[in-house]
Amino acid sequence: MALDQSFVGRTYPPTAPYEVGREKIREFAEAVGETNPAYTDPEAAKAFGHPDVIAPPTFVFSITFRAAGQVVQDPQLGLDYSRVVHGDQKFAYTRPVRAGDRLTVTSTIEGIKSLAGNDILDIRGEVHDEAGEHVVTAWTKLVARAAEEA
Amino acid sequence: MTANIAYDDVEVGTELPARTFPVTRATLVRYAGASGDFNPIHWNEKFAKEVGLPDVIAHGMFTMAEAIRVVTDWTGDPGAVVEYGVRFTKPVVVPNDDQGALIEVSGKVAAKLDDNTVRVDLTAMSGGQKVLGMSRAVVRLA
Numbered sequence: 001m002a003l004d005q006s007f008v009g010r011t012y013p014p015t016a017p018y019e020v021g022r023e024k025i026r027e028f029a030e031a032v033g034e035t036n037p038a039y040t041d042p043e044a045a046k047a048f049g050h051p052d053v054i055a056p057p058t059f060v061f062s063i064t065f066r067a068a069g070q071v072v073q074d075p076q077l078g079l080d081y082s083r084v085v086h087g088d089q090k091f092a093y094t095r096p097v098r099a100g101d102r103l104t105v106t107s108t109i110e111g112i113k114s115l116a117g118n119d120i121l122d123i124r125g126e127v128h129d130e131a132g133e134h135v136v137t138a139w140t141k142l143v144a145r146a147a148e149e150a
Numbered sequence: 151m152t153a154n155i156a157y158d159d160v161e162v163g164t165e166l167p168a169r170t171f172p173v174t175r176a177t178l179v180r181y182a183g184a185s186g187d188f189n190p191i192h193w194n195e196k197f198a199k200e201v202g203l204p205d206v207i208a209h210g211m212f213t214m215a216e217a218i219r220v221v222t223d224w225t226g227d228p229g230a231v232v233e234y235g236v237r238f239t240k241p242v243v244v245p246n247d248d249q250g251a252l253i254e255v256s257g258k259v260a261a262k263l264d265d266n267t268v269r270v271d272l273t274a275m276s277g278g279q280k281v282l283g284m285s286r287a288v289v290r291l292a
Contacts, residue, residue: 024184031184032215033171038228048227057222057231058215062185086210088284090235096228139235 002114003121007077010109012070017102017130018063025055025099032056045098054096060103061089064125064138067105071123072142077109079121080144087120087141094134102130110139117146154226157266157291166224166257166270171216173208173242174250181212195246207241213253213281217274220257221287230290232267237283242276251276257287266291 022042029039037044038054045053072079097103104127111122125138178192187209190197198206214236222228244251253276260271272285 028184031177031181032212032219033177034219036222036226036228048229050229054229056215057218057228057234058211061211062187066186086238088235088237089211089214090233092233093231096231 003077003079003112003119005112007109008112012067012074012107014104014106014128015067015070017104018066020055020097020099020101020103022053022099025053025059028059028062029056042099050096050098052099054098057091057093057096060091060097060127060136060138063103064105064107064127065140067107067125068123068140068142071107071109071121079119079142080147083145083147084142085145087143088139089141090139091136093136095136097127097135101135103127103135119144153230153289153291155224155291157262157268160259160262160268160291162259162262164259166220166259168254168256169216169220169223171219171253171255172250173212173216173244173253174248175206175244175246177250178206178208178212178244181209185209185211187211203241203243205243205245208244208251208253210236210238210241213238213242213274213276216253217255217272217282217285218287220255220272221270221289224257225289225291231287232290233288234286236272236274236285238281239283240276240279240281242281253281260286263288 106126108124110124113120121142123140127135255274257270257272261269270287274282
C-alpha cells in the first residue's frame, strides 16, 4: 500500500548525542582496510589541520542510519522494513567528523513516492555538534519493494 | 584541510590511480561489527537466499567506503571531501571461499568547480558489473 504523502516534511526530534571515540574511528577504518594515518594518529591529523583524528567520510552513516530508525519504525508511517533496500546515499560535509564530537541528528522526511508498487522514501539527516554547528548532512533513499501478489 | 594535489595541476579528464579492494566473508563480519549493521543478508547465506539474493552480499555502505579511497588516497587528506554520493545499482556478491569478491574502482576529474574544488566521477565494478551508479565526489584541492 502506498505510504501517506502527508508525512512529507515531517521532522523528528533530535537524537541524544553520539560521542565519537578515537578507538571507534580506528575500528571502522581498519574494517574498511584504511591505512590513512589521519584516522588513527592525532599528530598526522593535525598536520592536515584537524584538531584530532578524523573519521572516514562514510563513518557518519552508522549514526544517521540509527537516527533514521525513528522514521522507518514510525508505526504511523507503516513502512514494511523487511522489504527495504538502500537505494542512494549522499553526504555534504561542512567539516569531517572527528574524535570528541558529540553529534545529534535531526531527521526529516523529504519525499515519498510510489513507483510500480515500490515505496520510495527520502530521509535527510542533519548532523550538528555540541556547539550547534553543522557538521554534515546525509540524504538516504530507501526503497520498500512491492510485496508479491498473494 | 590540506590536499596534496594542486587545483592548478589538474585538468578535466585527469585519471586518478585505480584501486582493487578485496572483500571476503571475514571482511563483512568485521564491517558489520564496526558499523553496527548486522542485517543477516551480509553474513547469513541461508537468509540471503530466502529473500531472493544469489548469495551473501556486501553492505552497500562498505562498497561506498572503499570507492572513496580512490579520492582520499589521491588527495592525502580525507577531510578535503566536500560532497560524496552514490546510487546502489547492483549488489557485490561475496562467495564463501578463500577469494571472496573484488571491487575495482577508477575515477577521473569530471569538472573543475569554484573554490579550488573538483568533481570526481567514480566507477565501481565487481564480477564484471557496475555496482555503483552516479558515484560522484567533490573534493577541495590545494
